[in-house]
Amino acid sequence: MHKQAKQYFLLxxxxxxxxxxxxxxxxxxxxxxxxxxxLAEFPDRPYWGDTHLHTDNSIDAFGFGVRLGPEEALxxxxxQEATATTGMRAKLARPLDFLVISDHSDGLGATRRLYDAPxxxxxxxxxxxxxxxxxxxxxxxxxxxxxxxxxxxAAANGTLPEAMTSNPEEQDAATAEIWGAHLKMLDRYNxxxxxxxxxxxxxxxxxxxxNLHRVVMFRDGLNRTGQVLPYPGINSDVEGLWDYMLxxxxxxxxxxxxxxxxxxxxxxxMFELTMPGGGPITAEYARKRAAAEPVxxxxxxxxDSEAHPFLSPNDEMAGFGVKxxxxxxxxxxxETTNDMLAGNYIREALxxxxxxxxxLGVNPYAFGMIGSTDSHTSLATGDEDNFYxxxxxxxxxxxxxxxxxxxxGTRIGRFGWHxxxxxxxxAWARGNTRAEIFDAFQxxxxxxxxxxxxxxxxxxxxxxxxxxxxxxxxxxxxxxxxPMGGELEDxxxxxxxxxxxxxxxxxxxxDRVQVVKGWVDSSGELQxxxxxxxxxxxxxxxxxxxxxxxxxxxxxxxxxTYTNDxxxxxxxxxWTDPDYVEGQRAFYYVRVIEIPTPRWTLFDAxxxxxxxxxxPMADAVAQERAYSSPIWLKPAPPAITEQQ
Amino acid sequence: MTLPNxxxxxxxxxxxxxxxxxxxxxxxxxxxxxxxxxxxxxxEQQAQIALVFERTMKRAPTDAELDTQIERYxxxxxxxxxALRLGLDQGDAVVRQRMAQKMDILASSQAETVQxxxxxxxxxxxxxxxxxxxxxxxxxxxxxxxxRKGAERALTYVETADDAFxxxxxxxxxxxxxxxxxxxxxxxxxxxxxxxxxxxxxxxNWQGPVGSGLGWHLVRLRVRDASKVPPFENVRxxxxxxxxxxxxxxRKEEAFQLLRDSYKVTVKK
Numbered sequence: 044m045h046k047q048a049k050q051y052f053l054l055x056x057x058x059x060x061x062x063x064x065x066x067x068x069x070x071x072x073x074x075x076x077x078x079x080x081x082l083a084e085f086p087d088r089p090y091w092g093d094t095h096l097h098t099d100n101s102i103d104a105f106g107f108g109v110r111l112g113p114e115e116a117l118x119x120x121x122x123q124e125a126t127a128t129t130g131m132r133a134k135l136a137r138p139l140d141f142l143v144i145s146d147h148s149d150g151l152g153a154t155r156r157l158y159d160a161p162x163x164x165x166x167x168x169x170x171x172x173x174x175x176x177x178x179x180x181x182x183x184x185x186x187x188x189x190x191x192x193x194x195x196x197a198a199a200n201g202t203l204p205e206a207m208t209s210n211p212e213e214q215d216a217a218t219a220e221i222w223g224a225h226l227k228m229l230d231r232y233n234x235x236x237x238x239x240x241x242x243x244x245x246x247x248x249x250x251x252x253x254n255l256h257r258v259v260m261f262r263d264g265l266n267r268t269g270q271v272l273p274y275p276g277i278n279s280d281v282e283g284l285w286d287y288m289l290x291x292x293x294x295x296x297x298x299x300x301x302x303x304x305x306x307x308x309x310x311x312x313m314f315e316l317t318m319p320g321g322g323p324i325t326a327e328y329a330r331k332r333a334a335a336e337p338v339x340x341x342x343x344x345x346x347d348s349e350a351h352p353f354l355s356p357n358d359e360m361a362g363f364g365v366k367x368x369x370x371x372x373x374x375x376x377x378e379t380t381n382d383m384l385a386g387n388y389i390r391e392a393l394x395x396x397x398x399x400x401x402x403l404g405v406n407p408y409a410f411g412m413i414g415s416t417d418s419h420t421s422l423a424t425g426d427e428d429n430f431y432x433x434x435x436x437x438x439x440x441x442x443x444x445x446x447x448x449x450x451x452g453t454r455i456g457r458f459g460w461h462x463x464x465x466x467x468x469x470a471w472a473r474g475n476t477r478a479e480i481f482d483a484f485q486x487x488x489x490x491x492x493x494x495x496x497x498x499x500x501x502x503x504x505x506x507x508x509x510x511x512x513x514x515x516x517x518x519x520x521x522x523x524x525x526p527m528g529g530e531l532e533d534x535x536x537x538x539x540x541x542x543x544x545x546x547x548x549x550x551x552x553x554d555r556v557q558v559v560k561g562w563v564d565s566s567g568e569l570q571x572x573x574x575x576x577x578x579x580x581x582x583x584x585x586x587x588x589x590x591x592x593x594x595x596x597x598x599x600x601x602x603x604t605y606t607n608d609x610x611x612x613x614x615x616x617x618w619t620d621p622d623y624v625e626g627q628r629a630f631y632y633v634r635v636i637e638i639p640t641p642r643w644t645l646f647d648a649x650x651x652x653x654x655x656x657x658x659p660m661a662d663a664v665a666q667e668r669a670y671s672s673p674i675w676l677k678p679a680p681p682a683i684t685e686q687q
Numbered sequence: 688m689t690l691p692n693x694x695x696x697x698x699x700x701x702x703x704x705x706x707x708x709x710x711x712x713x714x715x716x717x718x719x720x721x722x723x724x725x726x727x728x729x730x731e732q733q734a735q736i737a738l739v740f741e742r743t744m745k746r747a748p749t750d751a752e753l754d755t756q757i758e759r760y761x762x763x764x765x766x767x768x769x770a771l772r773l774g775l776d777q778g779d780a781v782v783r784q785r786m787a788q789k790m791d792i793l794a795s796s797q798a799e800t801v802q803x804x805x806x807x808x809x810x811x812x813x814x815x816x817x818x819x820x821x822x823x824x825x826x827x828x829x830x831x832x833x834x835r836k837g838a839e840r841a842l843t844y845v846e847t848a849d850d851a852f853x854x855x856x857x858x859x860x861x862x863x864x865x866x867x868x869x870x871x872x873x874x875x876x877x878x879x880x881x882x883x884x885x886x887x888x889x890x891x892n893w894q895g896p897v898g899s900g901l902g903w904h905l906v907r908l909r910v911r912d913a914s915k916v917p918p919f920e921n922v923r924x925x926x927x928x929x930x931x932x933x934x935x936x937x938r939k940e941e942a943f944q945l946l947r948d949s950y951k952v953t954v955k956k
Contacts, residue, residue, distance in 0.1 A: 088875065102781055114932075122870075136878060138870065224792050227799050231928040272743045290745035496874075498859065512857065545859045548877025548900040612833065612901050613858050 073297070074264010076235035076476025085521045086471035086488065090480055091496055092141035093120065093423035094243070094302060094468050095258050095340060095415035100146040100221065101245075104419035107434035111421035113144050113225055114232075120423045121238040127431060129440035133422060135429075137496070137549070139467075140475050141239035142423060144229070145258040148244040148273035222272060226265045233264070235476045242268045246284050246301070247276040252376040254308035255281060257301040258340070258415075259288070262481040267297035280319065282328070285335040300484060304340035304417065306392070307348040307365070308373040311383030314392035314408055316399070324399060329407035338484050341389050341491045341670055342414040342466040344433045345373075349412075349634075349670055350390045350559075353381055358573045359590075360557075360636060363493070363668060367461030375455050393673060394561040394569040397628045401563060411487030411528045411672030412632070414466020414494075425494040427667075430464040430643035437462075442651035445644045445659055460659035464643045466493045469669075471526065487528025492669040495547040501527040501633050503674040507539040509617045516541060527632075528672040533679050537623035540674070542576060543615045544635040551637045552610025554579060554594040554666060558618060562629035573634075576618045579611035596639045598664045603641040603649040610638040632673040639664050726764055728757055736760055794942030795935040803930055809919060811930045816916045818929050822868035825884065826910040829862065829876075830855030830893075831902055838896035838903035845893045845905055858901070866912065877901060884908065 071079050097104040098113045110128045111119075119125040122138030226242055233240040242261040249255060256276075261268050274287040288299045306313035318324055341349050347364030355361040371378045385391045389412065396408030416425055419434035430439070437444040437459055445460040471488040472479040483489055490499050500517070504524025511519050520541050525531060531538055544556050555578035561571045575591045578584060584592050597606045620631070645663035648655050655663055728736075736756050740748040748756060776782045803811075812819065830845070832838035833856055841854045848854055852862050860875065873881045880899035887894050889908045896903040919926065 088871075091874070099784070105781060105784060137873060140874075221788065221792070224795075224799065228932075231932055234925070270742075271745065272739070274743060287744055294745040500859070543859050546901065548875070549879065550900065607900075615859075 071235070071264075073266050074230055074233065074268075075262055075478040075481075076233070076239070077478045079235040080474050080476060082473035082479065084473070085517060086473050086483065086526070087517075088471075089469035089490070089496075089498055090140040090239075090472050090475050090483075091137075092139050092143070092239070092468050092470065092480070093416050093418075093425065093465075094143040094241075094260060094413060095145050095245070095304065095343060095417045096120075096142060096421070096423050097146055097245075097417070097419040098144060098421040100144075100225070101419065102147065102149070104146075104421075104434060107419055107436045109420055109435040113146075113421075114228060116144055116421040116423065117142060117229075117232040117240055119421065121232070125422065127420065127422060127438055127440075128435045129438045131438070131440060133424075133429075133431065135424070138238075139423060141241065141470070141480050143241040143243040143258060143260050144225075145243050145245040145260075147247050147276065148259075149247060149276050223269060226268050230264050233477065236474065239475055239477050239480055241477060241481070244273040245276075246274055248279065248281060248284075249276070249373065250312070252372045252374045253310040253312045254305045254373040255303070255312060256305060257281070257284065257303050257336070259284070259299060259301050260481070260484070261291075261297065261299045262477055263295070263297035264477070267291075267295040270295050282331065285331045288335050289331075298481065298485070300338070300481070301336050302338050302340050302413070302484075303336060304343060304415070305345055305348070305373065306339070306389065307346045307368050307387050308371075309387055310372045310377055310379055311386030314386045314389075314395060316386075316395060324403065324407065326403045326405055329399060329403050329405045332407040333405060333409060336410060337487055338411040338413055338489060338672075339389060339392075340415050340417075340466075340468075341412040342463065342493050343417040344462050344465045345417060346461070346463060347493065348387065348389050351384050351388045353384055354388055354391050355571060355573075358559075358571075360573075360634070360666070360668075363665065364463045366662065367457045370456055375457065378455075390559065390561065390571060393630050393632075394563075394571060397561065397563050397630065398567070398569060401567075401628065406675075409630075409675060411484070411489050412491045412670045413468035413470075413484075413489050414491035414670075415468055416465035418465060425465040425467045427464045427494060427641060427643045428646050430462075430646075433462050439647070439650075442647070443653055445647050445653070445655065458659070460644045460655075460662060462643075464494050466491055467496065469496070469499070487672040488526050490527060490669055490671045493667045495550040495637060495667050495669070497547050497550070497553070497635055497637070497669050498543075498545040499527075499633060499635055499669050499671050500541070500543040501671045501674065502541040503529065503531050503538050503631065503676075504541075505531075505534055505536060505538060507541050507617050511541060511617060512615060516543075525674060527674060530675045530677055532677055533626060535625050537620045538631075538674075538676055539617055539619040540631060540633075541617055542633055543613065544577075544633070544669070545613045546611075546637070551605065551640045551667070552579065552607045552612060553614050554610055554636045554638050555591060556614045556616070557634045557636065558631055559634055560620065560622070560629055560631050562627050564627065565624070572622070574618070577614040577616040579609065579614065594638050596664065598639050598641055598645075600645065600660075600663070601649070603645045605638070605640050607638070626678050627676075628678060629676045630673040631676070633669075633671040635669040635671075637667045639666050723768065726761060728761065732760075733757065790942070790946075791939045795938045798931060798934045798938050803927065803934075808923065808926050808930060811933075812919050812922070812926045815929065819922045819925055820914045820916050822870060823914050824866045824868055824910075824912040825872055825908070826865050826867075826912075827863070827884075828852075828907040828909070829860070829897075830905040831858045831860055832856055832896070832904070833902050835896055835898075835903045838905055842893060842895060842905055851893065851907075855905070860901070866910070876904075880904065884911070 071077065096116055098116045099105045099109050099111060100113060108128060111125065115125050119133065119135065120139045120142040122135055124132060124134040127133050229240045229242050232238065244259055246257045246259055271291050274284050284301065288301065291297060291299050303313055316324065318328060341347065342364060346368030350358060350361035351365055351369065352362040369379055392408045396406040399408065400406035416423055418424065418431065420431050420438060422431045424431045432438040432444065437447065441447065447459045469490050469492060470480045470483040472483045500520065502520030502524040506523060520526060540558065542556055544553055546553050555575055558574045558576050559571065560574065561569065564570050578591050579594060595609045597608055642663050642665050644655060644659055647653065648663065737748055737753055740752065740756055770776065830841065830851065832841065845851050845854055864872065869881055877900040880897065883897045887906065887908045889911045891907065893905045893907050895905040897906050
């Protein structure tokens with residue numbers, strides 16, 4: 044025993060010495076931020092970010108009119124002032140900690156013509172190019188215009204002189220163009236310890252208008268990301284994307300993950316019980332999916348995908364951000380019918396995952412949850428009082444934007460007011476670097492909010508109790524249990540969860556904390572239940588007919604203001620599952636509910652003096668929320684019996 | 688007014704569009720050079736297509752995959768050429784934007800890779816000291832109270848208490864922070880708290896109550912470390928990034944001005 048401990052100690056010392064040696068020299072050649080900053084012992088705070096932002100590099104965003112690019116997006120997210128396309132000046136009161144710019148891969152240098160053009164630039168670039176332009180300029184204006192025109196035409200037609208294309212290294216560099224310039228810029232803005240800029244893109248697969256989009260996010264810097272191009276969404280299937288990701292990891296030694304989003308607009312295709320196109324899901328498909336997609340985006344401007352009242356009739360708080368979006372797929376070319384909803388909503392997918400795991404031995408839908416914006420304005424705004432619009436066509440300069448139609452199917456009933464203000468992703472990490480935050484995503488130690496920045500902790504274990512709150516409970520959580528995103532192995536007794544939710548320090552108080560449990564019962568049926576586990580003024584708000592009474596509503600509709608006279612600053616509990624049955628697969632996640640606050644539509648109505656009609660007015664106040672990633676309870680593996 | 692039924696038939700739409708395209712072609716595409724209707728996918732072009740596949744998937748395409756890619760290339764090429772013939776590139780905002788973007792990248796691409804000299808960077812550092820200034824940092828202890836009265840009461844005996852940290856109510860906030868930046872302090876305690884600290888003088892005594900979005904605090908503000916500009920050596924890579932960002936922006940602007948100067952532009956009032 045002692046000997047072993049000594050070996051560990053020695054090993055530790057060697058590792059430490061190695062780490063010390065590598066300080067000082069450039070330790071961050073891969074751009075992951077490893078070894079650049081001092082890390083906390085345990086993840087000590089959530090880092091806030093948006094993993095889903097479009098800039099003028101996205102053709103649709105550009106088509107809607109945005110004229111701000113990735114650089115402005117990074118400056119804005121990290122706290123600098125920007126001027127929105129429609130002219131308003133904007134600055135985040137609280138800057139973000141990280142950002143994934145996720146422009147659509149189609150058009151991000153993913154077509155041939157876009158690779159061809161810059162050869163001339165790479166060969167005759169920089170000062171030389173400028174010198175040549177200068178010479179031509181002084182010959183005659185007509186001459187210069189013709190020269191430039193010819194160059195562009197030649198580039199566009201792929202008929203550049205052979206000399207310009209002969210050097211393979213230069214050709215490689217040329218392949219980069221927009222993507223390459225973008226990656227270099229990201230590396231310049233990535234500041235370990237201060238602000239993390241991830242490379243990424245959106246893979247926009249959309250069969251028949253059914254949304255199967257993913258955001259792809261890289262852990263690495265230019266050294267590795269520069270070796271690949273974004274994977275195109277057109278003419279592809281999702282297994283092709285996973286193969287692409289695997290190849291990236293194998294060849295470069297880097298890491299990459301994909302985040303599905305807007306399952307609410309997939310008409311049942313995002314979380315199917317079958318393979319895409321039919322037939323039973325194979326274990327191989329499930330394994331690939333689980334490996335590539337550890338996290339899903341549960342909430343964003345185009346609605347919330349946590350739960351639907353049709354699927355969860357006993358959950359009176361289901362249905363946030365469902366209105367309008369439940370009508371059909373993304374462009375509303377096909378209606379959504381009730382039988383499709385189970386493939387659209389995440390709680391149901393988590394349940395389906397349990398039963399698929401029972402059949403296949405692997406769970407394709409064991410994911411964590413995050414929120415993001417999906418803003419197409421280059422501005423990562425997620426709060427109700429700073430909604431900059433889904434796209435430039437509904438920035439706040441368009442004062443009646445809440446009542447205007449959308450591009451996505453207004454005739455059938457989607458309006459501006461159906462947009463949510465957007466969500467954010469919170470990552471529990473030991474420091475603000477690409478590696479630390481990416482790894483938090485990979486181990487699902489992340490959570491979603493619909494915009495407010497509440498601090499949510501969740502630990503699961505078998506020996507927690509209320510007494511843990513008196514000591515260093517975070518250390519207890521990490522050493523005697525697992526954090527959100529983790530797995531517990533069934534030991535024959537009920538799990539206990541340490542749950543803490545601290546309000547957004549600049550936001551609204553908390554109404555309640557709930558645990559959502561999903562499980563497979565003894566007859567193989569999927570079940571769910573929502574437990575109220577802690578709420579404000581518990582002594583005065585005792586349950587009536589098994590339900591916790593509503594917290595109240597302080598929102599003044601005439602001024603779009605509220606007070607924190609109701610609700611609590613923090614809610615905590617050590618909660619033990621009262622309905623535990625040995626051997627049943629289950630997941631548990633936490634939903635934190637704020638007191639009612641004005642939505643962006645009410646802020647707009649007050650600011651711009653607009654009278655909201657009945658429907659949007661009824662929807663102008665909401666209870667914002669956070670969703671933790673689940674903790675899974677798995678049956679213990681069968682004891683290995685020796686065979687004679 | 689309602690349209691007759693035949694006007695809603697997709698076939699009719701198709702025919703009408705076909706006639707329009709035919710008419711356009713007859714009018715604009717009269718003297719087509721036969722060469723422009725020849726597509727030769729030579730070995731070099733095939734290699735290029737294969738290279739793009741390889742750059743994406745990190746492996747060479749199979750024969751079948753290459754065939755698919757070539758078919759796709761031919762399809763794009765045919766449609767692209769026809770689109771050019773129809774003048775569809777004209778007045779297309781996305782095409783305009785992409786072309787303009789390419790010109791910008793041409794102008795700045797060298798600045799992405801050039802290694803600036805030490806003197807260049809030092810001069811840049813000297814010219815922009817505020818760009819490298821550190822955040823204000825705080826070292827403090829704090830006690831949290833749900834209401835103001837509780838905080839005021841505790842203030843009367845906090846200095847004589849055996850363990851001051853026992854006086855605050857329990858909450859998931861760090862009781863002490865060490866050299867924390869104002870940004871991180873605002874993330875943890877809120878903007879209101881950070882702003883209210885401005886009114887306090889640093890010292891070893893407990894002060895307050897200080898209001899925040901979370902409630903009320905007694906604060907022992909030990910150190911408020913003003914923002915300062917670190918020595919060049921400590922921020923060298925930041926200086927380089929900043930220099931590069933500014934140089935790229937300047938080159939784009941200079942290149943644009945060069946071109947712009949050769950144009951005569953009038954904006955009618």
